Amino acid sequence: MAADHLDTTPDAEATRAFAALRGPLLAVGYRLTGSVADAEDAVQETWLRWAGLAEADRREIRDLRAWCTTVLSRICLDRLRSATARRERYVGEWLPEPIVTPLGAPRPDDPLDTVVRDDSVRMAAMVVLDTLTPQQRVAFVLHDAFDVPFDEIADILGCSTAAARQHASRGRRAVADASPPPREPLEHQQEVLGRLVTALASGDVRAVAELLHPDIRLVGDSDGRGRTARRVVTGIDKVARFLVGVVASYRPGALATARPVLVNGDLGFHVPAEPGGGRYRDLDEHVQAVAVHDGRIVAIYDVVNPDKLTRVPR
Numbered sequence: 522m523a524a525d526h527l528d529t530t531p532d533a534e535a536t537r538a539f540a541a542l543r544g545p546l547l548a549v550g551y552r553l554t555g556s557v558a559d560a561e562d563a564v565q566e567t568w569l570r571w572a573g574l575a576e577a578d579r580r581e582i583r584d585l586r587a588w589c590t591t592v593l594s595r596i597c598l599d600r601l602r603s604a605t606a607r608r609e610r611y612v613g614e615w616l617p618e619p620i621v622t623p624l625g626a627p628r629p630d631d632p633l634d635t636v637v638r639d640d641s642v643r644m645a646a647m648v649v650l651d652t653l654t655p656q657q658r659v660a661f662v663l664h665d666a667f668d669v670p671f672d673e674i675a676d677i678l679g680c681s682t683a684a685a686r687q688h689a690s691r692g693r694r695a696v697a698d699a700s701p702p703p704r705e706p707l708e709h710q711q712e713v714l715g716r717l718v719t720a721l722a723s724g725d726v727r728a729v730a731e732l733l734h735p736d737i738r739l740v741g742d743s744d745g746r747g748r749t750a751r752r753v754v755t756g757i758d759k760v761a762r763f764l765v766g767v768v769a770s771y772r773p774g775a776l777a778t779a780r781p782v783l784v785n786g787d788l789g790f791h792v793p794a795e796p797g798g799g800r801y802r803d804l805d806e807h808v809q810a811v812a813v814h815d816g817r818i819v820a821i822y823d824v825v826n827p828d829k830l831t832r833v834p835r
Contacts, residue, residue, distance in 0.1 A: 531572050535579065539568060542586055544632035546593055551636060552662045553597040554604065555617035555647055557832055563596040587673070594663060594677045601655040612745035614753060616822055617647040618829040619808045621791060622783045637786040641666060644785045644810040644822045645701030648740070652699065653692045660685050661692030702814035710788040710813045714781070717811075717818065721768050722776075730761040734817035739763065747805035747825030760821070772801035784810035784822075791833060806830055 531539070543564060550560030567589050571579065582588045608615050620637050628634045636642055650658055656678055663669035663677070675685040713732060720728035737760045741749030748767075754760050768776065772795075779792040792807040805825050812820040824830065 531579065538585055539571060539589070542589055544635040545586070546589055547632050548636045548639065548642070549590055549662070549667060550593055550597055551620070552642060552647075552650065552666060553594065553659060554600050555651060556600070556604070557618050557620060557633070559597065559600045559604075563593050563600065566596050567593045587669075590663070590667065590669060591673060591677060594659060594669075598655055598659050598677065601658065605655060612743070613749075613751045614740050614742055615651065616740060616742035616824055616829075617644065617651065617785075618832075619644065619784045619789075619810060619822075619824050620786075621789075621808055621833045622786075623834065624781055624783060624788075637783065640704050640786070642785050643701065643704060643787055643812070645812045645820055647785065648822070649696050649699045649701065653695055654688075656680070656688045657692035657695070660688035661696065664689045665693060701812065702819060704787060705813045705816075707788060709816065710811070711781075713813050713816060713818060714788055714790075714811060721764060724765055724769060726761050726765050729764055730757050732818055733757045733760055734814055734819040736819055737817075737821075738819070739821045739823065741823045741825065742829065743805075743825040744828070746827060747807075748802065749805075749807070749823045749825045770802045771795070771804050772797055772799075775801070775804050782808075784808060787812060791835075793835070806833075808833060 546564045546567065547560050550563045551557060554560055554563070570592055571589065620633050620642070622628075622631070622634050622637055640646065650662070653661065659678060660674050663674050664671060671682050671685045671689070674689070675682045678685055678688065680688075717729065717732050720732065735757060737755065737757055739750055739754040739760050741751065743749045743751075750763065754763050775795045775797075776792065778795065779790050782789055782791045787810055789808065789810040792804065792809070794806040795804040797803040806827065808824045808830055810822040810824075811818055
């Protein structure tokens with residue numbers, strides 16, 4: 522038993538080699554699943570499968586990154602298919618799990634901080650990926666973002682190489698058709714969101730409306746477990762009145778504890794839960810991602826489902 526254990530336990534150098542891949546693998550897993558929890562679980566499962574190999578089998582792996590990406594992608598494909606089934610029972614809209622990181626200097630020791638530097642994991646971009654089928658998403662992300670060859674993608678999907686190319690092509694077209702605007706500099710985002718906070722605090726619908734882009738969309742995600750928009754709200758007037766009305770339903774000062782954070786690399790807010798009282802509603806915990814385009818807010822993503830807020834640094 523002891524000999525077998527020694528034969529299947531990676532040495533320190535091999536363990537460090539896998540640890541160096543944790544950030545890149547998390548990036549793959551998150552883009553494939555839209556879930557931090559699923560991405561972390563997939564990375565851990567990949568580690569367990571690799572560590573469970575005999576030492577001789579591990580030595581035969583010429584490209585550890587490619588091997589791990591393939592294994593992780595198969596795991597994520599299973600989770601994607603499971604998520605598709607869960608969404609049929611989901612109450613309201615579905616958003617990716619937000620990656621919340623603090624404002625300030627990057628933290629190189631945090632793999633998630635590395636992940637969100639890529640524009641492709643912005644909330645607006647992740648929402649587009651959610652419109653793809655699992656096969657399209659895997660083929661498009663692996664090939665276009667991580668340069669995985671189509672023959673390997675075909676092996677992951679269990680299809681021909683030609684079919685894998687077709688899945689990626691369809692995903693690419695869908696993403697191009699719904700491509701979100703480029704990320705604006707953080708200082709521009711801060712200026713716009715600062716004005717929004719001021720306008721909401723004053724209850725000025727017109728001032729709020731002036732900050733909204735004609736294509737504004739507000740998407741809430743609660744699974745019926747918190748207060749937010751049950752359906753997508755579109756149009757300047759509707760979104761402005763919705764925002765002002767929601768703020769007025771909470772007790773005065775309830776939003777004072779909200780703090781600016783980075784949500785998938787863009788400026789947003791973390792709003793802690795606060796009790797109501799009297800005629801005022803209780804305030805649920807929220808994470809709100811905001812997309813700014815041409816100096817105006819083009820999208821607000823409001824995540825209230827507590828299952829998607831378990832990794833928020835508080």
